[in-house]
Amino acid sequence: MTLVKTTIDRRSFLKVSALAGGGMMLSFSWLAGCKPTPEEALAMPKEWFELNSYIKIGENGLVTLMSPNPEFGSNVKTSMPMILAEELDVDWKNVVVEQADFYPERFDRQFTGGSQGIRQGWKPLRTVGATARQMLIGAAAQTWNVPASEITTEASMLHHKASGKKAGYGEMASLAAGQAVPKEVSLKEIADFKVIGNSKKNVDGKNIATGKPMFGMDYTQEGMLIAMIAHPPFGMRVKSVDDTEARSMPGIKDVFIIKTLQDDYERAGFDTTTFTELAVVVGNTTWEVMNAKKALKIEFEKISDSTFVMNGWGGKQTVKVPGGLESTEGHKSRMAEMAKKSGNVLRKDGDPAAAFKKAAKVLERTYNAPFLAHNTMEPVNCFAYVTADKAELYGPTQAPDFVRNTVAARLGLPKESVHIKLPRMGGGFGLRAYGHHMVEAAVISQKLNAPIKMVYTREDDMTYGIYRPTYTATYRAALDENNNLIAFHVRGGGVPEHPIHANRFPAGAVDNYLAEGWALESNITIGAFRAPRSNFNAAAEQSFLDELAELAGKDPIDFRLELLERAKNNPVGERNDYDADRYAGVLKLVREKSNWNETQPNVHRGVSAYFCHNTYVAEVLDLSMQNNKPVFEKVYAAVDCGIVINPDAAKNMGEGGIVDGIGNAMFGELTFVDGVPEKIISISTA
Amino acid sequence: MAAINLNVNGKNQSVDVDPKTPMLWVLREHLNLVGTKYGCGIAQCGACTIHVDGVAVRSCQLPVSVMENKSITTIEGLTENGDHPVQKAWLEHDVPQCGYCQTGQIMTAAALLSTTPNPTDEEIETAMNGNICRCGTYLRIKAAVKTAATANS
Structure with a gap:
């Protein structure tokens, strides 16, 4: 049992009553058509007693x-309540789950991203659950006049063994809700978990x-108008719009240009930098x-170099946006030029130059990766209703806390007056951390003084930017005459960021190590995309290590394990971002489960292992060639x-991640001609 | 604008719309049946799949004007209580991640099983090939179709 103080997340203990009149949004009624099913209605209690925010x-x-x-498909809407249920000691059969609104006065860290939802929610949610359980125990102790320490709970029941008394949680809920919040509660031992670790259905x-309505795209309300945006290619801006024909078309209410961010606005968080002026069409x-x-007949004009201030994660800085119409061909040749030169040294151990000089064998390989679009199944959209004193927003977002600040600043409202409801998202993958769509919808609604739902077409969604950047990395390694790795050098770059994590494996396992990074400016915008940077590094670095093992004449798993053994017993440097034992653990597990040493005719077998976002993964993949095309026969993954x-x-x-990795590697490439994504051209004219 | 008579989920209804309006938008915005999803608008992703006279079709490229005298079924009308063998199999395998494409997947799978009750792996792959899932739940989709086929037989 672990004792924890309940003050760590005091917000979680605020009750609705304590906040009445303080900006409560319960009257803000959504998805009214979503009535409980008959079986749900029968089970609904006559009265609810709130023990805390959750x-x-x-x-x-x-x-x-x-x-x-917010839920974008990673199961937080099921998994986070499971953590609460565990410590509350409630029978999962008696649980209904509701999506919370964005409500920072009552909930902590309502952000889905960075692979941190469960990790950051773990202790607060357990504490909240345990606290409610303690209050139920307090109520039972008071009712039965017995010491609280003698009361136990199990599956929604309270027991007092000595007297044989027992009661369901429902019977004690009313009294429990009035109990003082305990200052300290004990958490369960992991061995005693009953809910956590047992699969529950979504x-x-x-x-x-x-097909129940649950996505932002599904939302509607009386009097709501539909808005769509038109944006320029990268490197251009809207010069003028001839809307004569559009305005005469049936159902069309208005056409105008909006400015999404003011020129002097200091950007922060997930504010995007793509297009600050958009043409807008509104209709029924x-x-x-x-x-x-x-x-619409839109005339575009080229932008010249410009700058904006970004008060981002790395502090305040001025970001340059170059003018010019960029193409993939140009990116490739500029990247190849840059790759020849030294980059910024990100980490250096020993004397790599000397080690390469005395090497018996040297291997050098370069890996490239294209821009990728997120292509969430649900295109970008957002409902907004902005009135003189408040803004109501309902749209897919991973990061309501960040976009609220931007919307409030843009509309000139206090942030407490910006209310955001959280629909289920039709995919996210990082894209929906960026809240530009909510700002755009709010600006459109404010201008019209009407409820609107802004919807992107698929083409708008794919051409707006916020892509996974294009990267390149050149790896060099030196082996001595005994095939020991004596030096490792990676130089990586990209548009407009480099991909290198300098302190990751094999840093720490090699005496002489050098990591360099460089970046090229661009007006094509980028954003987080399923483990940013790592999604490239894992493939590039692991492909290289595989070739290196072959050159060294070693089994690819043994080769990696040897390096990890070195990193564990005699690490080089102090900032190595991994636990060598856990890294080796997944490699050993996948070796066993895949029967690594068994070979099949015409099946090619490869291994890779990577650590990022707090997770170690090793995979063995079996591939065959059929009609000159790769066929993925099987993937074993240890996580x-x-x-x-x-x-x-x-x-x-995990299954989805593997499928997505293969899919993007084979088909995801997004190329540009004169600031326009090429694949979109073919889709639009199809 | 024209008044068009439709039979959707067994119910006769009339809508007054531009005859060129795709069935997808008639369902979503005129009949408030939003289980049929907009994904691409060019019949490439399958999120908008419905049944027309029992056949799975993409509603985003289907003008409402050609839909008179046809029997249209959407996910909302596939069953009354959500207990079609395909829907049950979907829950058993806990297929969805984000969920956005899944109604289209279910409609395609249900149409497949109505004409091919015991499909081979290849038949499942061919039928489901046009339904994209960005979360990559394809393994479970295939497993669920097989389970539904077994339940059918």
């Missing part, structure tokens, strides 16, 4: 758990399979607006991400 218990024992973070599974229905958008809340959902994530 937990309500009905008099009949039904428990509502609030899921704080709480939205049935709603998804029956999506189809009508889509047609009118095609009828160590720490404690797993919902194992089957974690497996689903």
Whole structure:
């Protein structure tokens, strides 16, 4: 049992009553058509008792758990309530889960991204659950007149063994809600977990399979108009719009240009830098607006070099946006030039130059990766209703806390007056951390003084930017006459950022090590995309290590394990960002599970292992060639991400990640001609 | 604008729209059936799949004017209680991640099984090939289609 102080997340203990009149949004009613099913209605309690921000218990024992973070498919809406349920000691059958609104006065860190939802939510959610349980125990102790220490709980029941008394949570909920919040609570031992580690079905599974409205795109309300944007190619801006034809089309209400961010606005967080001026068409229905958008005659003009201030993660800096129409061909030749020169030294151990000079063998390989678009299945969209004193927003976002600041600044409202509801997102992958769409929707609604839903076409969605950057990395390694790795050098660059994590493996395992990085400016914008930078490094570095093992005449798994052994026993440097034992652990596990040494005719087998975002992964992939095309026969994956809340959902994530990795490697390449993404040209004219 | 008579999920309904309007938008914005999704608008992703006279079709490229005298089924009308063998198999395998494409996947799978109750792996792959899932749940989609086929037989 671990004792924790409950003050670490005092916000979680605020109750609705304590906030009445303080900007409560409960009257802000959404998705009213989403009525409970008959079986749900029967089980609904007559009265709810709120124990804290996250937990309500009905008099009949039904428990509502609030899921704080926005859900984009990583299962947080099921997994985070499972953590609450564990410490509350509630029977999962008695639980209903509700998506919380963005409500920072009541919930902590409502951000989905950086692979941190569960990790950061772990202790606060456990504490909240344990606190509610302690309050139920307090209520029972008071009712039965026995010491609280003699009361135990199990699956939504309170027991006093000595007297044989027992009660359901529902019976004690009313009294529990009035108990003082304990200053200290004890958390369960991991060995005693009953909910965590046992697979639970997605709480939205049935709603998804029956097509219930739950996405931002599905939202509608009386009097709502539809808006669409038109944006220029990269490197250009809107000069003028001839809207004569569009305005005459049926259902069209207005055409105008909006400025999404003011020129002197100091950007921060996930503010994007792509287009600050957009043409907007507004009308009654999506189809009508889509047609009118095609009828706009927009003249673009080239932008010249400009700058903006970004108060970002690395502090305040001035970012340069170069003018010019960029093409993939130009990127490639500029990158090849840059790759010949030294970059910024990110880490240097020993004397790499000397080691390369005395090497028996040297291997050098270069790996390139293109821009990638997120292509979430649900195109970018957002509902907004902005009035004189408040803004109501409902749209897919991973980062409501960040976009609220931007919207408030842009509209000139206090941030407490910007209310954001969190729909389920049709994919995210990093894209929806960037809140430009919410700013755009809010500006459009403010101008029209009407409720609007802004919808991007698929083409708009794919051409707006915020891409995974294009990268390149050249690896060099030196072996001595005994095939020991004596030097390792990586020089990586990209547009407009380099991909290198200098302190990751094999740093720490090699005496002489050099990592360099360089970047080229661009007006094509980039953003987080499923493990930013790592999604390139893992493939490039592991491909290189495989070739290196071959050159050294060693088994590729043994070769990696040897290096990890060195990093564990006699590490080079002090800033190595990995645990060599856990790294080796996944490699050993995948070696065993894949029967690594068994070969099949015409099946090529490869291994890779990577650590990032707190997770160690090793994979063995079997590939065959059929009609000159690679066919992926099987992938074995060993994953160590720490404690797993919902194992089957974690497996689903892993399967999807592997499929996505293969898909993007084979088909994802996004190329540009004169600032226009090429694949979109072919789609638009198809 | 023209009044067009439709039979959607067994119900006769009339809508007054531009005859060129794709069925997708008629369903979503005129009949408030939003289970059919907009993904690409050019019949390349499958999120908008519905049944027309029992056949799986992409509703985003289907003008409403040609839909009179046809029987249209959307995910909302596939079953009353969400207990079609495909829907049940979807829950059993806990297929969805984000969920956005899944109604289209289910409609394609249900149409496949109505004509091919026991599909081979290759038949499943061919039928499901046009339905994109960006979360990459394809392994579970295939497993769920097989489970639904077994339940059918």
